[in-house]
Amino acid sequence: MSTDLVVSERDRRWATVRESAASAGLDGLLVPIGNGSDSRYLTLIRGAVIVIPAGGGDPVVVMDQGQSNSWVPEPRSTVRSWGRPMVEAVQEAGLGGGRIGVAGLGPGRWSHVTAGDGVVTDAPFRELLRSLPRATFVDATDLVGCARAAKSAAEIALLQESSQIAESGLARLRDVAVAGAPEASLHAAVIKRILAFGSEYRPHEIAVDGNAEPQVAHRLTMGQVITATVSGAAEGYTVAETDSVIVGAEPPYWAAQRTAFREALTLAVKSVSVRSCAMDIVDAVDAVASRSPCDIAVHVEGLGIGDDGPFLTPDRESREARTLPFVPGQCLSVTLRVSAGGHRQPYIGSCSIAISDGIGVPLSDRHELMV
């Protein structure tokens, strides 16, 4: 990968969550085992536990089987059991009787947005509760989530790299999606391109005429519509890009859908700023849809190291997700589904956006938007 996350980035993150914990009246923050995305944010390792005292003491990190890295050169070590090491880490941080914020107990507004049941593993956390009866534990998912949402320049650079990798995968798809090609070869070609960039693997989806279950031996025929969602992941920072291609010549309805898509996406990107929220994106798209012959549905998702907010889908929406203001550095993906109606396949495409210098800026130049 071209961008390294240096130790100063670690210090920035630790300082931010420490400060937030103190402001929230907490004695410290715990990212328990199970909460891999927050632990990766704070330690670069998904399978780790970190305890950060709000008062300024050194964080205590536990990793599996002697792992270490540049951010945490000397962690405490465990061999696959996490309950007792987690108790000891909290005690070592001087929080055995404290008020401790726990990240991942429930879904958050900025992160773990679809984790309705939380992401904390039960058995070790119960051991912690049993072992530290004087401590109190409260949900602090948003405390880390808010820090994660406001991305640094280094994080945005990683997301930009991921976007470019995903775009490259889509470009490859456009090259190989020809009549006669087996569906399995599309998956192979896209993955080959992405991995050659050194990207971490993320599940991709290639739907042929709306069917996302691969029919591996099936061969493409003229007129079929392929919609692909392809991800790049640099250092865990994941961007999924979506595009639709048609095998063979484009029929007139397809061009109309693309025109509506382009117009709606341009306004959607323009609507993103540090003063706006997801509802502004929906409004911008609705304005285009109201004068277009096509139906347009919008899906908004945060970008980062996993399950980032806001999360807004056309049929399932939360008022809070719609109105939560964007923060500087926040990155998101807008996906539009444009349908001319009837039995015709919709055009589905996406654009990834970073809020930089107060305004929304596309992470890639695929759409040549007028912003």
Added chain:
Amino acid sequence: MVATNRSGATGVLDSISHAADQVPSPGASTSEILKASGIIRGGFSIEERDRRWRTVRQAARISDFDCLVVPRAVGGVNLCLSLEQVRGAWSDARYLTMLEDAVVVLPVDGRDPIVITPAPDSNRWIEATRTPSQAPIEPTWPLVVDALNELGMGRGRIGVVGMKGGKYTHTRAYDGVVAHTSLTNIRSSFPRASFEDATDLLGVCRSQKGPEEVQSLALGSRIAEEAIKTFRDTCHVGMDESEMYALVMARFLELGSDYYSLGFRTGPIGVRYWRIVEPRREHPILENQFFQLEFDSLINGLISQEAQPMVFGEVPASWKKMIALHEDFWWSSFELMRPGNNLGTLIDFCRAYGPKNGLRSSDILMHGRGYGNDGPLLTPSDPGTRSMRDIEFAPGNVFVWKPTVGMDEPGRNGNRAAMRFGWGGNVVVTEDGPKRLFARSHGLISIQ
């Protein structure tokens, strides 16, 4: 058993042994393998679903449970302890429903299971799932509470799958995989019910595969061997590791496997290195670089593995004797995997083989194959002393059998063997004894 509901059905799979043979031969072309993938990877039959549910209910009844619950597990994106564990996090629901990220409430009295998913889902086995009104952002546990009430489990004895690591499944997740908030709310809603761990109850059922599962795993082995050929025939000194990785993974997908990361250790021959499971850029392959590779394929959710070492150069003369002894070790230990024998027999044999044959070490290395994080897991550092010895081999068990041997390099002494060699692949235990699901010859592949 007839493998129904598959276009171009593969016919009658009347035994595990027969099922293992119902895949393309080693000489098959890409299109022949792809055609077989297209048929086999269509999912499992209703008969297979009913076999699993029947087996699990029967085991639960014997253990006096009224109901089994597979609660919401922390997914592999967040609970990430190893590659296998990541895939294993949702494996129980996958086994019972062929769905990802599902919650299952299975009464033992024969009533249909209630399946809950964070977002609407269905397949051939499950016509419809229950879903929170604000899917996927709301929790699933209130629907589990509703389901248990509906089934009359207010005072029931309820088995919870995945509460802790088991001997047969979740073997690397010692603390289990269940989400704390979900289980806590379910428990507190039923103060008169009892909740007990049932990880091994379901795990045993999962470990005894039916013919359709064995056929999928056999196809997985065949595809993995094709990926080995791709590595052997196209990778070369100077190629970047990320390009090698991309070539191999593309071959898996081209032949109909779903994605499962290539895992390997690499470095100069004779040196130990950390395990790598993602592509690395700017790491060109060097002369005499050694790769200990695990080629895993994924067919119908089941993971197959073929372990194959390769070296970009000549096999050192000092290694040849060790490799020959490994072949004898592999075959003679393999023969012990038959119904009636237990793991203790195998453990003792492995331990004794090395000293008898002039080796520094002869270590067991195996684990179950299935939907992810399958056991028993026996490794050189944990060779099955934790109550594994009494586990008996049973028809339908599928393991990756890849024991290792170590020798001292001539002229060098140390606490650990300087040269180590491991090799192996998928094996199935049949009524008549063990059977390989792969076909390639034993050895260290030399690429020059």
